[in-house]
Amino acid sequence: MSNPDELLVAIAAEVESQRSNQMSLTVVVGGAVITGRLAPEAVWRERVAEVLKDSDRLGPFADVFAGSPREPRPDDEPPTHLHFHLARILQGSLGIPETGGMYRVALKDINAWTVGDLRYIDQ
Numbered sequence: 632m633s634n635p636d637e638l639l640v641a642i643a644a645e646v647e648s649q650r651s652n653q654m655s656l657t658v659v660v661g662g663a664v665i666t667g668r669l670a671p672e673a674v675w676r677e678r679v680a681e682v683l684k685d686s687d688r689l690g691p692f693a694d695v696f697a698g699s700p701r702e703p704r705p706d707d708e709p710p711t712h713l714h715f716h717l718a719r720i721l722q723g724s725l726g727i728p729e730t731g732g733m734y735r736v737a738l739k740d741i742n743a744w745t746v747g748d749l750r751y752i753d754q
Contacts, residue, residue: 634739635709635711635738635739635741636738636741636744639713639738639741639744640709640710640738642654642656642669643669643709643710643712643713643738644709644710646669646670646671646713647671647672647710649671650671650673650674651671652668652669652670652671652674652716653668654668654669654746655667655668655669655746655747655748656668656669656713656715656744656745656746656747656748657744657745657746657747657748657749658713658736658741658742658743658744659741659742659743659744660736660740660741660742661740661742663720664720664721664749665715665718665719665720665721665734665736666718666719666721666726666747666748666749666750667715667716667717667718667719667731667734667748668715668716668717668718668748669713669714669715669716670714670715670716671714672710672712672714674714674716675714675715675716675733675735676696676697677696677697678716678733679696679733680693680694680696680697681693682733683696710738711737711738711739712735712736712737712738713735713736713738713741714733714734714735715732715733715734715735715736716731716733717731718731718732718733718734719731719732720732720734721749726750
């Protein structure tokens with residue numbers, strides 16, 4: 632979408648304002664299905680920085696995420712990205728990675744979405 636869905640932007644704004652990570656969402660981006668829970672950008676950045684900090688090779692990049700993204704967003708400026716944690720890219724009957732990852736998705740690139748976290752159950 633070159634113009635993000637207004638309802639999706641409102642959901643992103645609510646996640647940002649509440650500092651909650653309980654909203655589950657599934658999106659389609661460039662044919663990939665990503666499912667997981669949304670987190671406010673600041674919380675997402677903190678978590679990514681924690682993971683990177685513990686890596687011998689990637690530790691120096693932790694500071695990039697730990698720093699503030701920029702001045703706080705004015706209330707009248709809508710979010711531009713969704714920040715997923717515990718998220719998986721669905722491929723067939725697999726979720727990659729199995730334990731969930733951290734994804735940042737531009738709202739303008741989302742082709743379709745639904746509320747909820749899709750899960751596969753083998754029977």
